Structures are given as C-alpha cells and as structure tokens.
Amino acid sequence: MRILGIIVVILTGALLIYAMGDFPSWADPASPAHNHVSPRYIEKSLEQTSVPNIVTAVLADYRGYDTMFETTVVFAAGVVCFFLLRIPRKDEPTVRRYRHTLTGMTIRVKETRQIPPVLEEFERIDTLWAPHDLIIKTCCRILVPFLQLFGLYVIAHGHHSPGGGFQGGVILGASMILLAISHDLRTAIGRMSERVHAILCPAGVFIYAGTGALCMVLGLNFLDYGALAGILHVDPVTARSHGILIVEIGVGLAVMATMIWIYNNISSKGKYDEGL
C-alpha cells in the first residue's frame, strides 16, 4: 500500500513538473495573463463592480468560483480535523480535579456519570494546572473585544483597504484562541460551544454558495451578483459591490469557526474537557 502511494505521488509530481514546461517564462511581458486579463481588471473593475480595491474585486467577483472552493477547502480542513481528533464522550468514570479557592487545596473526584453539585468555592482545574495569571487574564480580556471589532472592520472594509473575509476571519478566530490561551479551554468553550463552531463553519460556505445559487435563481449566471439588484433595490454595479460584501461575510464566518474548531480539537487532544 505504501509503495503504491509512493508511485502515485511520484507520477503526479512528474506530471506537474512536465506541465510546468508549458508555462510562460518568469516575468514574461508577453504572457497571456499580462496581455488581456490584468489590463482589463485594472481598467474595468471600478466601473463594473464599484470596488476600489482591485484585489477584492478579482478575488470575490471575477474569480468567485476560486474563492468559493477555497472556502470549501477551509471547511473541509475543519471537518477532517474534527473527524480525526475528536473522541466522543465515554461512559467510563473519569477523574476530575477541583481546587478550593480559599485554601488552595486540590481534590480529586472520581466521577461516575453524575455531575457533582457545583459549589461556589470550588473551581475545576486541569490535570497539568498552572495558576491563572491575573495580569495576563485582565489584559487579554481588555484586548479581546478590540480584536474582534478590528476583525469585523477588516471584513467590512475589504472593499477599500487590504483585508477581506479570510484575514478578518483569522483575526476573529485568533481573538477566541487568545481567550482560550489566557484563561483555559473551558472558558472559551463556555463562550462559544462546539455546536456553534459546527454550525457556523458550514453556514459560511452556505452563505457563499447560496448567494451564487440565488443569482442563478434570479436569472443570471452562478455568482453573478448583478442579479441581486432587484432584491437590494440598487443598480447592478452597486449590487455587485454588495454581493462581494455578503460573500466576504460568509468567508469570514467559515474561517473563524474553522480556526477555533481546529485549535480546540488539537489543544484538548479531542476530548474537549481540558487544555489551554
């Protein structure tokens, strides 16, 4: 089986290297991309999509399929991580550790299926426990809302400045991961549970593909946002601009949920009970 895999990999690599021979040479001004495609984007993108940032216009409008399947790849990465790592809850009793906050005493509770009564002065701690640092906790708690605000800004302002769904989604995801690092994983999961990730991740892809399908229902091609003009009550050019924004929101949701999902699965070794 392994030898078969190596043969397939070598054949694929050889095919790719062979195909590279047909590429135009490096920085060739006469290559097709520089003759027709780029000048058209540079000249026409503002009047066709009313988006000043050409990168965003190309990414989300002219090459909408490409970005849609990129989002799908991100989604697939999250799902694969979930299937590989996640260990479903077992029925056998587990050992949990609690700490008495007043005296600093630690107790081990061998738990059967019954959850012990939650007492005010006991807090649950990890097996490898490091005491929470007040400075780090407080600073991160102050920073997290600003980070999330900045992430939303990056998503919404992708039309005018560098940014967009992928970058903004990464910032949003990083803010939740920062919460998990500075406190612990249970705090972060308490804010945003696994179910939320599992819903948001496909929801982002669905928003993207659904926008494309809606365009098709309204009588134009798949992902031709000009079709949304009737619904949004604007002219087709502005509708393309708005369509890009809708699509970017979908991308941002998918990327954010995937990042947190992968992080949680890896840091808790798939058990979702303890970890950073």
Add this chain to the structure above:
Amino acid sequence: MDVIVVFLIICGLIFFTGGAVGILRFPDFYSRLHPAGKLDTGGALLIMVALALFNLHHFSLSTLLTGFKIILIVVFVFLSSPTAIHGIVDAGVRAGLGPWTKKND
C-alpha cells in the same frame, strides 16, 4: 514643529538601538527580555508621537483623526507588549530556569 518631530524620532531610534543591543549583549534569558519589553515599547511611543505630530502639519479634522488612531496604536502596544513579556518570563520561571548570577559565568 519639525525640530520636535526630528528630536522625538531620534530619541525613539536611540531607544530601539538600545533595545537591540541589549537583546544581543545581556547575559541571560530574563535580562534579555528586559530591553525587549521596555525599550521597544518606549521607542514605539516616541516614534508614534512624532508621527502623530508630523501628521498635524495641516491641521484639520481628518489629520486629527489620523493622529488619534496613531495614539491608539501606542495604547494597544502599551497593553500587549509588556503583557507578552510578562507571560514569557512567567513561563520561564515555571519551567525552572534560574536567573543568571555572577558566579555562573
């Protein structure tokens, strides 16, 4: 105005240079983190204030807003950079790395 801006930028550059030299020359982990945390933050403060002042040459609402944003960057650097250094030092202490003393050398 220009004199103040240039003076602040040069001060900031001295701070950054001191930070870089300190990271290279200090003997151990903790003392190296000390210039990394303090001088970089201080240098960032001076240079950002200089840029905000330079930006106010043409005084209007938009340049004032830009200056405010630059000062906001300073605030966030002041929040996050010392916290990060503190976290790194804390991890070092917890991992059992002792501080440098003269007789170790």
